[in-house]
Amino acid sequence: MVLELPKFVEFNVVASEANWAWPAALRDIFRPRGVNLLVARDPGEFVGIIERRRIHTAIVDMDSETGGLAVVRIIRVDYPLLPCILLTSGAGETLLGRALKLDVFSVIDKPVDMCILREQLNRLFVKRYNSEIFK
Numbered sequence: 001m002v003l004e005l006p007k008f009v010e011f012n013v014v015a016s017e018a019n020w021a022w023p024a025a026l027r028d029i030f031r032p033r034g035v036n037l038l039v040a041r042d043p044g045e046f047v048g049i050i051e052r053r054r055i056h057t058a059i060v061d062m063d064s065e066t067g068g069l070a071v072v073r074i075i076r077v078d079y080p081l082l083p084c085i086l087l088t089s090g091a092g093e094t095l096l097g098r099a100l101k102l103d104v105f106s107v108i109d110k111p112v113d114m115c116i117l118r119e120q121l122n123r124l125f126v127k128r129y130n131s132e133i134f135k
Helices: 022-033 043-052 069-078 093-101 114-129
Strands: 012-016 036-040 057-061 084-088 106-109
Touching: 012 022, 012 043, 022 036, 022 114, 036 043, 043 057, 043 069, 057 069, 057 114, 069 084, 069 093, 084 114, 093 106, 106 114
Parallel strands: 012 036, 012 057, 057 084, 084 106
Antiparallel strands: none
């Protein structure tokens, strides 16, 4: 399903907080494109951000203290159509199956190759929002 967006739209992405350079690396991708990055420390903060702002994508770190798939499950309760990208250092068959059941848009191995992440974001935004902002 492609959503029609107004000519001027503010794009917002929420991502898991990390104890490495992850948020800074994301900002390097997002800032030049005018995309706002919001960082969540735990599942409650993910939900709070999604309730207060129009969020276009959630990037969830499977290995963070927030609990990866649990965060996606919580998001799916009230926001079943919000695209989610899952980051993990162990993308085994079981995890991929669970991610598929939760309709995760993409699973990306860690350490994250920022070119792959940008490609996936571009694919997601073209498919979902008819926007080439990440091209």
